[in-house]
Amino acid sequence: MLVVKLVQEEFFSKEIENLANGKAITKKSNLKMLDPFLGSGNLLRVGGKLRNATIEYDIPTKSDLTKLIILHEHFRQLHAGPQAILDSVRQRFWPIHGRLAVRSVFSKCLVCFKVRLGQKMGDLPADRITPNRPFYVSGTDIILLVRFIRALTAIYSATL
Numbered sequence: 828m829l830v831v832k833l834v835q836e837e838f839f840s841k842e843i844e845n846l847a848n849g850k851a852i853t854k855k856s857n858l859k860m861l862d863p864f865l866g867s868g869n870l871l872r873v874g875g876k877l878r879n880a881t882i883e884y885d886i887p888t889k890s891d892l893t894k895l896i897i898l899h900e901h902f903r904q905l906h907a908g909p910q911a912i913l914d915s916v917r918q919r920f921w922p923i924h925g926r927l928a929v930r931s932v933f934s935k936c937l938v939c940f941k942v943r944l945g946q947k948m949g950d951l952p953a954d955r956i957t958p959n960r961p962f963y964v965s966g967t968d969i970i971l972l973v974r975f976i977r978a979l980t981a982i983y984s985a986t987l
Contacts, residue, residue: 828868830892831884831920835871838887843871857923858885873921882917888924896920897932906942909933 836843842852846865852858862874863885871885872878886893900915901907907915909929913922922928933939954964 828870831886832868832870834886834890834892835884838890839871839885843869846871857887861885861921861923882919882921884920886920886922888922888928893920893922893928894932897922897929901932901936906936906939 839858842856842858842863843865845852846863847869852863858871862878863871864874864878866872866884873880873882873885886896897912897916900912904911904915909926912933913925913929916922916929917925
C-alpha cells in the first residue's frame with residue numbers, strides 16, 4: 828500500500844492536492860472521467876459506479892509498479908491473453924489506460940511472441956479442395972445424439 832501511495836504521489840500529485848483541498852480536478856487530467864476520490868490514507872480510488880467496488884487503487888500506466896503488476900499477472904495466468912490479464916489486474920487495481928499498458932507488456936513477452944509465430948494452419952484434406960457437386964462428401968457428428976439417448980435411457984431405467 829505504501830508503494831502504491833508513493834507512485835500515486837509521483838504521478839498524480841496535483842490531483843491528490845486538489846481533492847485534499849476540496850477543489851475539482853482539472854479537465855486535462857487522465858483521472859477526470861473516473862471521478863476519483865481520496866480513500867483511507869489519502870490514496871486515490873476510482874469513483875462513479877465503482878465507488879463501492881473492491882478495486883482498491885488507481886495506478887498510472889507509465890509506472891514501473893503497473894508494469895510489474897501486469898507482468899506478475901501475465902506469468903500467474905500462464906501467458907494468458909491481454910483481456911484475461913486486464914480482468915485479473917482489475918480485480919484489485921485500476922490501471923489508467925489499462926488496455927494500453929497490458930498490450931505493451933504482452934507484446935514484449937518473448938514466449939507469447941514465439942507461440943503466435945508457431946501457429947500454422949494444417950493442410951486441407953483432398954476432399955475439401957477437389958471440385959465436386961455440393962454435399963458429395965459430407966459427414967455428420969452424432970455423438971451428442973448418442974449421449975442424449977444414453978442419458979434418457981438411464982433416466983427411464985432409474986424410474987422403473
